Amino acid sequence: MWTHYAGRSSGICVEYRPLKLVASLPRETRLVRVAYDDKPAFVSVADMDNIPSAIRKVLSQKKFNWAYEREWRLAELSWRNESQRKDRDKAHLSRHSHHG
Numbered sequence: 001m002w003t004h005y006a007g008r009s010s011g012i013c014v015e016y017r018p019l020k021l022v023a024s025l026p027r028e029t030r031l032v033r034v035a036y037d038d039k040p041a042f043v044s045v046a047d048m049d050n051i052p053s054a055i056r057k058v059l060s061q062k063k064f065n066w067a068y069e070r071e072w073r074l075a076e077l078s079w080r081n082e083s084q085r086k087d088r089d090k091a092h093l094s095r096h097s098h099h100g
Helices: 018-024 051-059 064-069 082-090
Strands: 012-016 029-033 072-076 093-099
Touching: 029 051, 051 072
Parallel strands: none
Antiparallel strands: 012 093, 029 072
């Protein structure tokens, strides 16, 4: 994945302490497994009854040729204060870093 996400095999990899990170998340935040499909995510009018679910559906899909990544995403479905979110995110960074 370095080739795709880290400037042609250079850059950094950020490692989190996943259990502590997930435990600290606001209840509006979900750990979502990415779905891989070549058809775009379809959101119907009926899906509008549950906006967070519709947003999660769209934000958690990628084309099938990326399936080897087996990606998970954190989806925060609230509109919190940006500086509050940044402070929380920094608190759960691992002390290890990996350079490519």
